[in-house]
Amino acid sequence: MKQKVTIKTIAKELGVSTSTVSKALKDSHEISKETKEKIQAYADLYNYKPNNLALQLRNQKTKLIGVILPKIVHHFFSTIIKGIEEGAHKKGYRIMVCFSDESHTKEVENLKVLSNGSVDGLIVSIANETLANKEFKHFQDLVSEEIPLVLLDRVVDDIKCDKVVVDDFGAGYKATKHLLNTGCKRVAIITTPEYVNVGTLRRKGYEKALLERKIAIDKNLIIEIDENENIKEQIRPVFDHNIDAIFAVNEIYAAKSIRIAKEKSIRIPEELSVTGFTDGLISEYSTPSITTIAQHGLTMGKQAVEALINRIENESEKYSPKTIVISSDLKLRESTKPSS
Amino acid sequence: MKQKVTIKTIAKELGVSTSTVSKALKDSHEISKETKEKIQAYADLYNYKPNNLALQLRNQKTKLIGVILPKIVHHFFSTIIKGIEEGAHKKGYRIMVCFSDESHTKEVENLKVLSNGSVDGLIVSIANETLANKEFKHFQDLVSEEIPLVLLDRVVDDIKCDKVVVDDFGAGYKATKHLLNTGCKRVAIITTPEYVNVGTLRRKGYEKALLERKIAIDKNLIIEIDENENIKEQIRPVFDHNIDAIFAVNEIYAAKSIRIAKEKSIRIPEELSVTGFTDGLISEYSTPSITTIAQHGLTMGKQAVEALINRIENESEKYSPKTIVISSDLKLRESTKPSS
DNA sequence: AAAAGTTACGAAATCGGTTTCGTGTTGACA
DNA sequence: TGTCAACACGAAACCGATTTCGTAACTTTT
Known part of the structure; x- marks a missing residue:
């Protein structure tokens, strides 16, 4: 140079x-x-x-926000980034984005580097591996160093910091209830393994909706997907259980389910209703287009960054962690029957 | 703190x-x-x-790469980020991602801030507005300051720096030729306005393929989409021109075209073949799934960051700008007829 | 004409590290 | 016993800015 x-x-x-x-x-x-x-x-x-570095060192602030996400090629997460960036930009902050690739090691490493003075605060969505192993020491360290932190979407209760989450329980309930309201009786759920708490919450919402109608939970109708295996083949068996609806906890699972139905010449939504999660492009452009829970990633990103900057700029004030719950809407499309 | x-x-x-x-x-x-x-x-x-800042100031290097993209909620661009991040991570660099939102002003602003010592080098995909106005002074300044710069996908010839591009011309040619080879005669193209050079190149490839077959270019079959208006309504008129194939320069245009065809009960691919661009989720999950040009965003990101780091770490060597052309493949799916 | 106040600038500390160059204390060796 | 190297550490410069405080040279006031 x-x-x-x-x-x-x-x-x-x-x-x-x-x-x-x-x-x-x-x-x-x-x-x-x-x-x-x-x-x-x-x-x-x-x-x-x-020179920016000199100024940052002198002023002891970087006007930079670190963002650590599990992945990027994903509609929900890229929307979140957009939301964060917009909110940050408005307040004169920039963002540094890193990815954990769902790996605990990479998450820890990113966290360490960013918290060495490179950024004024952090927004993190926890990696699946971290959630599975329940290893949160790196976050606890961060909290005890009093570095502003906001957890997003994938959160853990005992980390003392601001959180922004989707009302996954309510969304699962809403989605299932809609299926039941439109005449479905046997609703299957395609979900994630138990350690992914968002999946679990959605499932609990599903169960609540069923129990309200006095429908017993049928274990055969609950499929936990292992993402390392062929997803379609894991879903296929559920079609043998006389189902008339599927609640998929993300849009990929929904799209795969629809594929199988088509192969079996099952008509959608007449014979099978399908509901997804995450209002991405797949749901919008698939045929039939998929009824889905819109997660409002943009809003979540904006809320997270707002909370973070608020914390950064009001250091003096006594601080008590808040959790912001973003409610999600059911977006009705062609894959479910019209509500009566 | x-x-x-x-x-x-x-x-x-x-x-x-x-x-x-x-x-x-x-x-x-x-x-x-x-x-x-x-x-x-x-x-x-x-x-x-x-403290990182102190080290960076002392060492006069940040091990940070600035990335400026027009948008993020987009399969191609998010894949590029993934590629850049992976390549950077391997070499011990981190990335700072900013977005121009296709706005010239925001691009200039981001460029200015990042080039003030915050990063060791930059990877940029130029905003549409900048391309439309042909205002490249901010890049020329960067080049004359000898700050390592790599342009990605959306490039401009007279900026003296490394570039990584898709073979858009070849891809347009390939896609069109495939349509012709599978028996199509009247191929429409849904493209971008002329100032978006990638669109123009794809269109040139399209024209070459037609002319090779001695098919005259029919202006009625060339639709330039203005993204500020309703896309579907802009596409619709082309269906009145007795077409049997559509080459869309991105997957959204392809999906919208298929929607219109379905509404008109035109069978795909029997009566109408459709080819897209960008191998995103829409192409994969749409029904019919869409034959498309796979752009290899991951490879592009990796190549870009490799070229950049190479430039950063070999300052002394005499430098001559290179252009890396990534060839793209046609991914055959259900929206086109099988090749004979 | 002496005291006080302006004006316009520079010296030096500071942010948090690294690194070069001394230097006081040992112990070994002639 | 005098010389010299090795050892273990400190002072100070440096990276590129900002900011406090001090001060020389005038100007204004009394």
Whole structure:
């Protein structure tokens, strides 16, 4: 890289001190008009830009927010990033995005590096591996160092920090209830393993809706997907249990279910209703388009960053962690029967 | 934030100098075993972590790569980010992601801030507005400051830097030729306005394929979409021109075209073949699934970051800009007829 | 004409590290 | 006993800014 113009360069070249240059560029009243003009002219000519690192070190703040997500090629998470970035930008902050790839090690590593003064605060959605192993020491360390932290979507109760979550329980309840309301009797759920708490909550909502109608929970209708195996083959068996509806906890599972139904020439929604989760492009562009729970990733990102910046900029105030619950809506499309 | 433990704290507390602490923590031979152990123990106890900003300032490098993309909620771009992040991570770099939202102003602003010492180099995909206005001064400034820069996908010839592009011309040609080879005669193209050079290149490829077959270009079959208007309504008129194939330059346009065909009860692929671009989830999960050009965003991201880091770490070498062309494949699916 | 106040600038500390260059204390060797 | 190297550590410069405080040279007031 070319030798950068610094305040020192200007000072030496113009025969003044660095303090004078600094003050002149900030249009301080301490400096005479002529000196200011001379310095400003030189700075413009050589395209002087103050070094960010130096300023950050001096001011002890970076105006930077660290974001750690499990993945990026995913409609929900990329929407969250968009929300965070928009909110941050509005307040004059920038974001540093890292990915854990669902790996605990990578999450810890990212957390360590970012918390070394690189950022003013962090927004994290916890990796599945971390959730599965229940290893949260890295977060506890962060909290005890009093580094502002907001957990997003995938959260853990005993970490003392602000949280932004979807009302997964309510959403699961809403989705299942809609299926029951439109005449379905035997509703299967395609969900995640138990350690993914969002999956669990959605399932609990599903169970509540069933029990309200005095429908017994049928274990055969509950499929926990192992993402390392072929998803379609794991779903297929549930079709043997005389079902008339499927509640899938994400849109991929929903799309795969619809594929199987089509192969079996089962008509949707007449013979089988399907509801997904995450209002992504698949749900919108699939045929039939999929009724789904819209998660409002944009809103979640914005709320998270708002809470974080609030915490960063009001250090002095006594702090008590809040949890923001974002309610989700059922977006009705073609894969379910019209409500009566 | 809690008062951080710095080298100074340790030095004062243990009655030694900061130099001693620094050396001890780096296991320097200059320091006696006992002193080292004492300092190390204290550092561990109080969870000392060296301040990144200070290091970056001293070393004059940040191990950070700035990434500016037009948008994020988009399969191609999020895949690119993934590729960049993976490549960067492998070499010990982190990424700072910003978005221009296709706006020139935001692009300039992001570029300015990131080039103030915050990052060692930049990867940029140019905003549409910038391309439309042909305003590239901010890039020229960057180049003349010799800040390592790699342009990705959306590039401009007269910026002197490394570039990574898709073979859009070849891809357009390939896609169109496939349609012709499978018996289509009247192929429409749904493309972007002329200033988006990737769209233009794809269109040129389309035209070449037609001319090779001595098929005259029919202006009625070329639709330039204005994204500010209703896309579907802009596509609809082309169906009145007796077409038997559509080449859409992205998957949204392809999906919308298929929707219209379905509404008109046109059978796909028997009566109408459709080819998309960008191998995203829509193409995969739509019914029929869409034959498409796979852009290899992951590869592009990796290549870009490799070129960039190479440039960063070999400053001394004389530098001549390279352009890496990533070839794209046609992924055959259900929306086109089987090749004979 | 002496005292006080302005004006315009510079020296030095600071942020948190690293690194070069001394230097005082040992012990070994001639 | 004098010389020299090795050892263990500290002082100070440096990265690039900001900011407090001090002060020389004038100007104004009394």
